[in-house]
Amino acid sequence: MSITITNLRKYYGKSAAVDDFTLEIPSATVFGLLGPNGAGKTTTFKCMLGLARPTSGRILYDGKPLMPATFEQIAYVPERSVLYDWMTVEEHVEMNRRAFAKFSPARAFELLETFNVERQKRARALSKGMRTAVMVAMAFARNAEILVLDEPTGGLDPVNQRHVLSLMINEAAKGNSIIFSSHQIGQVERAAENIAVMDRGRLVLEGLVDDLKADRKIVEGIFPDVTFTLDGIANDPRVARSDRTERIVRLLVTGGAADIASRLSSAGAMAVRVLDLNLEDIFLYAVSPANATTDVVVRESSS
Amino acid sequence: MPAILTVDPRSGVPIYLQIIEQIKRSIALGVLQVGEQLPTVKQLAIDLTVNPNTVARAYRDLERDQVIETAPGRGSFVRANGLTESPRVAVEIGRDALDLALREAKAVGLTQSEIRELFEAALARWFGDFKK
Numbered sequence: 241m242s243i244t245i246t247n248l249r250k251y252y253g254k255s256a257a258v259d260d261f262t263l264e265i266p267s268a269t270v271f272g273l274l275g276p277n278g279a280g281k282t283t284t285f286k287c288m289l290g291l292a293r294p295t296s297g298r299i300l301y302d303g304k305p306l307m308p309a310t311f312e313q314i315a316y317v318p319e320r321s322v323l324y325d326w327m328t329v330e331e332h333v334e335m336n337r338r339a340f341a342k343f344s345p346a347r348a349f350e351l352l353e354t355f356n357v358e359r360q361k362r363a364r365a366l367s368k369g370m371r372t373a374v375m376v377a378m379a380f381a382r383n384a385e386i387l388v389l390d391e392p393t394g395g396l397d398p399v400n401q402r403h404v405l406s407l408m409i410n411e412a413a414k415g416n417s418i419i420f421s422s423h424q425i426g427q428v429e430r431a432a433e434n435i436a437v438m439d440r441g442r443l444v445l446e447g448l449v450d451d452l453k454a455d456r457k458i459v460e461g462i463f464p465d466v467t468f469t470l471d472g473i474a475n476d477p478r479v480a481r482s483d484r485t486e487r488i489v490r491l492l493v494t495g496g497a498a499d500i501a502s503r504l505s506s507a508g509a510m511a512v513r514v515l516d517l518n519l520e521d522i523f524l525y526a527v528s529p530a531n532a533t534t535d536v537v538v539r540e541s542s543s
Numbered sequence: 544m545p546a547i548l549t550v551d552p553r554s555g556v557p558i559y560l561q562i563i564e565q566i567k568r569s570i571a572l573g574v575l576q577v578g579e580q581l582p583t584v585k586q587l588a589i590d591l592t593v594n595p596n597t598v599a600r601a602y603r604d605l606e607r608d609q610v611i612e613t614a615p616g617r618g619s620f621v622r623a624n625g626l627t628e629s630p631r632v633a634v635e636i637g638r639d640a641l642d643l644a645l646r647e648a649k650a651v652g653l654t655q656s657e658i659r660e661l662f663e664a665a666l667a668r669w670f671g672d673f674k675k
Contacts, residue, residue: 270594405592413585413595430552433594450557450597511650516555 241302241313241385241417242267243288248297250283257283259441261297265419265434267385270412272432272449273421276527279438281421282319285390288419289316301386312341315384319391321371323363329374330359336378348381351407355400369395380407387411389420393427405431429519437526445526449519456517456525457497461509463487471507473500481525492525550591558593562601567610567636570621581611581619 243265250258258280265271275281286292288299290306301310323332333348352359355373357366366374372394379387387408393401401424408418408431422428428435429449437445445452466486474482474491478500481492489509493500501512517525548569550561569575581587584602588595602619605611613619648658 269596402592406589409588409592409594413588426553430592431594433596450559450600453555453557454560510652513646513650518553518555520553521555 241310243386243417243419244298244300244303245284245288246298246300248284248287248299249295250280250287250292251295256441258287258294261438261441261443263436263443263446265417267417268412268415269433270408270418270420270431272428272435273419273438274425274428274435274523275421275438278440279527280441281438282390284438285316285318285388285419285421289314289388313385315379315382315387317372317375317379317387317389317392319394321375323366323371323374325364326362328360328362329357329366332363332374332378333359333381336381340382342383344381344383347383348377351377351380354403367395369397369400372396373400376404376407380411384416386417386419389418391422392420393422393424401427425520425523435519437523439527445522452522453517453519455495456522457493458515458517459491459493459497459500459504460513460515461489461491461501461504461507462511463489463509468508471503473503473507476500476503548587548591550593552593558597559601559604562587562591562598563604566601566605570610571636575621577621577623579621581621583618 245261245263245265248258248261249256261280261284273281273284283292287294288306290311299306301313304310327335329352333345333352336343336348337345349359352374355370355377357370357373357377363371363374372392373396376389376392379389389408393404396404405427408420411418412433420428420432432449435446435449435452436443464487468487468489470482470489473479476493476496478493478496479491480494483490489504491500491504497514501514504512548562548565550558552558554561566575566581575581581602582590584595584598588598591598602611602613606613606619609622611619612622645658648661653661
């Protein structure tokens with residue numbers, strides 16, 4: 241099922257949590273939503289699920305608004321787990337069985353075992369990670385077409401984090417859609433095909449992870465002395481940004497890295513390198529264009 | 544197969560390109576034999592914990608380059624003479640490796656004639672004396 245978000249706005253009083261956000265989420269994929277704290281990710285999820293009413297804008301599922309029948313197709317893992325402290329894990333499984341027609345208790349118990357959660361334990365006795373694991377197990381036992389996961393690995397150890405990623409890959413292979421947010425960029429980089437980056441309620445970047453990496457490069461030129469001129473290279477539309485310190489210039493380019501590199505050579509650079517950016521670098525550039533440079537690890541391009 | 548294929552998602556190189564490169568390399572080195580079956584897209588995606596569409600994209604490009612062939616319902620196989628019949632692939636691997644070496648050599652300030660000397664020495668070492 242595809243999801244179309246058009247001009248979504250959500251105001252709390254006068255402050256905009258989500259500001260004119262438009263996004264198309266294709267079906268049968270893993271979609272990563274990234275953004276700093278307070279960027280509007282959770283609010284977007286809540287609007288998608290009908291848990292918050294948008295101030296304006298539309299959200300359509302396969303072209304239709306959210307209806308009770310659609311809701312049956314969507315499983316949600318909220319950022320903070322919603323469990324009843326006095327109920328056992330087993331009783332939560334039973335509650336889900338009664339609430340959702342396609343819920344599979346057998347699958348839920350199988351997943352709980354994978355995560356090493358004891359079914360007789362009361363929710364109040366579970367650690368933060370175990371609570372997350374219970375929520376994840378319930379969601380993946382729903383046989384839903386869309387899974388919306390808000391920080392689905394919070395508090396989990398690395399082994400269980402990998403379990404969650406594998407579950408997501410499995411669902412995508414079955415043709416279902418996963419939309420998830422995570423502050424662990426490495427997880428998004430591994431599992432997501434598409435990403436969107438939000439910052440202060442707005443969409444600042446979106447695309448296929450592999451294409452973003454293929455397109456975005458740093459072209460670095462080292463000149464013999466400080467008096468060099470760039471001959472307008474920095475004004476090339478493909479140059480998103482240029483940072484110059486003494487004899488070194490670093491250009492963030494979107495496409496055409498080889499061409500820009502040869503132009504730097506012609507301008508007199510004695511050494512020119514094209515550097516790859518990983519998703520963390522790309523993310524940092526997207527959300528803090530003014531001061532991300534120093535955080536970017538220099539790495540020789542091999543593509 | 545999982546033993547010879549790994550991806551580094553944190554690298555700046557797109558994952559589908561990493562998969563393509565490693566499969567080509569495995570064929571060139573004989574680790575993957577002609578006619579050998581590749582894992583299914585779904586299986587490889589699960590083994591590597593990467594998106595199935597990303598693996599599918601790598602397989603599509605490998606088919607386009609005539610390195611592998613896919614028989615509907617049977618799976619994907621290494622094509623007979625995939626690498627030698629499609630010289631473009633072999634040339635690509637060689638060119639990329641040379642590019643990398645030249646870029647390094649240039650960056651540390653070697654001159655063209657110094658690089659040429661090194662190159663010819665290396666060529667002689669790998670292919671024996673090549674004087675005409």
